[in-house]
Amino acid sequence: MQRACTLLMVLMLALPGAATASGRDDLTQISTIDALMSGVYDGDTTIGSLKDKGDFGLGTFNNLDGEMVLLDGRFYRVTASGSVEEPGPDTGTPFAAVTFFDADRTIPLDKGIDFRQFTAKTDRLLPTPNIFYAVKITGTFETVKARSVARQTSPYRPLEEVVKSQALFDFANVEGTIVGFRCPPFVKGVNVPGYHLHFLTADRKAGGHVLDFRVLKATLEIDYTNTFILVLPSDESFYAADLSPDRDKALKAVEK
């Protein structure tokens, strides 16, 4: 029986028909950034179903209802009012990127480093710009400038329009964690090339999409990720989206 069991397990691992399971070094992404840019704000994926794809990540929720932070296996929603909630497992997401965070490298960050300097410094440390990295910065920040977006109602406007009325949050001398990814240049249209970061305060009461920050005392951890799993929605709004235009300029406007 034990032998049969072992055999069965070996078979299962090799079984072509098995559903996609994520390894700890896989980055799993729901939908594409250009679909989100174009106004596809509802998805058929629940955050509960993402629990076995990662414990760390970012994204947004259906109706573009706030900024998502996934940290230590818990999903947080930073609303446009600045408050933070923990949405239930049935909450939908139109865009999310998640992985299991295991630091491959840990680097102290100097006092005074801002987003631009962090980008340049980290890029110099990486073995290649051609794979994915999960990045986590934990510590105290002199400043963090973050934003969130308000829940939208259909018919949806493009993200570039929505962020014109984004809520801005300025934090000073704040403890917390910056959660995000560095993506290679060839993800253009799929995710954000370069750094995409969200923030959550240590007391889990505030945060948002990071526009800028300045470190007081913090530690950077980097998780190298060679496998990227793109899960495309099968709902009508994604299927109908026009994903052929180059939205690079609009994305830059939205990100900063």
Add this chain to the structure above:
Amino acid sequence: MQRACTLLMVLMLALPGAATASGRDDLTQISTIDALMSGVYDGDTTIGSLKDKGDFGLGTFNNLDGEMVLLDGRFYRVTASGSVEEPGPDTGTPFAAVTFFDADRTIPLDKGIDFRQFTAKTDRLLPTPNIFYAVKITGTFETVKARSVARQTSPYRPLEEVVKSQALFDFANVEGTIVGFRCPPFVKGVNVPGYHLHFLTADRKAGGHVLDFRVLKATLEIDYTNTFILVLPSDESFYAADLSPDRDKALKAVEK
């Protein structure tokens, strides 16, 4: 014991640390088309390791040694001399895209349809341009124009240079199978947006990368694919490749 075995299996399926297993509707790709374009012709993936990722697909082999066709679970190499071999499981690949082929839709193709007309006709039939499709055309072709590339030696020249001396094969009244994919526009830089097709004759003795064809009597089968798994090499040549330039024009020159 049976119960323990079942429990173990359930745990394994849910286990976050398990290696990425492919579902039948996943398209698994090794490396990126732009890495191949730039001359990354060696990879650390063996074709044997792709057997549990798919039974259908295309790509090339280390040293850019011929065109790969994966059909019914068997890998074929169409060499530049026009001959076809079945390379062993330890053979490496720098670029491949594979899936398990299960037709979601079957469509007869009219006599006289060429590559351009096939593209237009099929695009009209698809539910969306925004997901991946595996496409298989089986039958008799009035003509197939195909090519292969010769084994290269390092230091490698870019693909655009190599294909200037590609071997061309013109088939007439030939039975065989066209194997390939239709990729969405947002894969630019990662794979070929639109149709990328390879050919293998029914007697498995010839084939190549499809440049054009004209149907005599054939059947198109389409496999809808919503999940795309991109596996990035961890070898030095991929890490060192400059993947930031837009190689769109060079790719079009290489594909046609």
